[in-house]
Amino acid sequence: MTKPPPITPLTLNLAPMVDVMMCLLIFFMLATKMVEQERTRIDLPTAAEAKEPLRTEAGRFVVNIRSENGRPVYMLREELHTLASLLEQLHSAAKADARMTCLIRADKSVSFADVEAVLAECARSGVRGVQFGALQGESRG
Amino acid sequence: MKRRGFPPAHAAVPNLAPMIDVVMVILIFFMLGTSFAVTEGQLSAKLPSQIGPGSGSKVAMVPTVRIYLQADPGPRGFRILVMGTALTEGTFDSLAGMLAQKRRDGADANSPVQIGADPTVRYEHVIAAMDACTKAGFANLQVVVTSKGPATINQSS
Incomplete structure (x- = not known):
């Protein structure tokens, strides 16, 4: 009788998700900064x-x-x-x-x-x- | 050989869950902050060539409506004059209503509407007058400036 292959434990690899989220975070941080530079805070009508x-x-x-x-x-x-x-x-x-x-x-x-x-x-x-x-x-x- | 007196070594696996929580919160904050900044709009207008090169020669100065905001010592601080006559109600809603009536009476949406104001009138009221014109369906707004404009302004830092 052949032995069944060992069951590998199911682990979630979070590293790619963290990479993507960090990219998005950096994008929004930079974009917000650009908006501030282009448009000075003014109390518009x-x-x-x-x-x-x-x-x-x-x-x-x-x-x-x-x-x-x-x-x-x-x-x-x-x-x-x-x-x-x-x-x-x-x-x-x-x-x-x-x-x-x-x-x-x-x-x-x-x-x-x-x-x-x-x-x-x-x-x-x-x-x-x-x-x-x-x-x-x-x-x- | 099993060593005694030492706890078993744990595999070095960092717990990423709290970091993801924090990053998600910051991400949502910046996403919302960025979307707030986009709500700014614009009202477009043209300057009639009363001053400057080629004065009056290029633009036909036959406005359908002439609106003037006159400084007034009353509580509002201004009066709305349409073709030289003060509006009795004097609000921008009544101005929009009157202009909408003109449109219903057959005024062309592209015919020029001239907007002028006394120098002491607040800028927000000029914008409100422009808004009333656009609401009524007039697309060709012209802001009248006097040639004396810059000369009367004091230099500021």
């Missing part, structure tokens, strides 16, 4: 009709305007700028790319004059397409 931004849109100049103690603080990504230097950068970017559009992300508490300064430079530099950042939701008032 809400708008029910705000559309998802087009991912294919190229040549977009993003201006962040934050309100600090009632005064506007202008930023390109995380970098602080005076209004004059920001407008200068906007002007040279518009000269380099004729089809450039401008995304303005401003605190809801800033006055229209603070945004109008950027809009006026856009008009002067020939930038006609302007987008305003807003959170999707019902606007107040």
